[in-house]
Amino acid sequence: MREKHLLAKWTRRPPTIPKIDSVIQKERWYSNCPTAQAIMSKWSPPKKEEVESSVSLMKLVHTQKWKHLAVVEPSPWAGEGKGVVTTKRFPKNSILCDYHGELITGAEGRRRMANRSSDTDYSFFFKAGSKELCVDAHNVPCSCHPHMETFGRIINHSKWDTNIRPEICLMQFPEGSQHIIFFRAMKDLEVNEELLF
Structure with missing residues (x-):
């Protein structure tokens, strides 16, 4: 015990x-x-069931106080814009942060995207059973964290150099269950390595 x-x-x-x-x-x-x-x-890295009931991860989702990550500009990978790098080693399968934003339906996410003039859109679409959902992280700062920019929305996307992967979990918060997208390390990550999914 x-x-x-x-x-x-x-x-x-x-x-x-x-x-x-x-x-x-x-x-x-x-x-x-x-x-x-x-x-x-x-x-050992936590299994999905352990993640979904982890009190410490629920607290990190609420506070957005993810440790050992830093925002850099310009992005080392893209050469422009922002990126997120590690400030400490993370072993494979470690959870780094979540993709934080407003959870909406996929249809609402597509409607919002069509009404935006921005070239970059911070919408993460995913399936949860038969439902299509979207985490909309377009608004900065978000209404629940008005004094910070969350890490997950800044992480760059790459088709070839990915080192983290999204994992959709149904977290069991005291106020009710909620879908959360966590980023997990696909390999051991070294210090100053940019996160790419």
């Missing part, structure tokens, strides 16, 4: 030995306690 408790604290990416030791000290476990090395060896 203690191993499970410790492993549940790191759903986004693997822990470090000092962080595990710190949690063990805060819990004041002096006997029958797993070692930090044992926890490190048992960590």
Whole structure:
């Protein structure tokens, strides 16, 4: 149970030995306690079901305080505009951030796109069962985070150099379930590597 408790604290990416030791000290476990090395060896990327019920990921979706990412301009990959780079290593299958915006129907998303004069559109269309949905991240800043620009909408798209992939999850928030698009690392990501999906 203690191993499970410790492993549940790191759903986004693997822990470090000092962080595990710190949690063990805060819990004041002096006997029958797993070692930090044992926890490190048992960590695995979270399965979709674990992501959908993760309290720490729900908190990150609400606060948009994703760590170890930075916005750069110009984008190293595109040579212009903005991009998002890592400031720390992320192992394969780590969750980096979400594509944050207003969740609407696919039909409403297409209607909004047709009415916009901008060359770039920040609409992410996806299927959820038989429904077509859209996350519209066109408005900056969004109404729920008026003092920040969220990372997910700035990530550039590439047909050939992708290093992250979207994963659609149905998160079980206390106020009800909601579809969220997370970005997962497709490979180990190094420091200062631009995210591309």
